[in-house]
Amino acid sequence: MIIPIRCWSCGKPIAHLWEDFKERAAKGDAKKKILDDLGLDRYCCRSMFLGHVELLETAAEFKKY
Template sequence: MIPVRCVTCGKVISPAWEEFKQRREAGEDPQEILDDLGLKRYCCRRMLLTHKEIVEDINPYQ
């Protein structure tokens, strides 16, 4: 689960997660995706770049 807001600056970043994930899986450059999504601050960019979905690992019986 992606955090709703950036922990550093407080900007809402969760709406950008699904599009970022889909476009990255399609093979696009992460830098271009983040630029298109309007995420200019490095703190917000790192929130999406370093996020890993672990919900399925923790609870495989959903």
């Protein structure tokens, strides 16, 4: 849905880095490089970004009111 505010495993705040990650990934930068630049060195936090699928827009279409 939306990126969790903190990493599920270690509790590091990560949500503020999402927009930056998304922008650079869309531009075609290597994901490894982006994650390194954002200072995400634990694999738990990195997995949060790599495995995230943004579905907010899709789910919002089904809002009933």
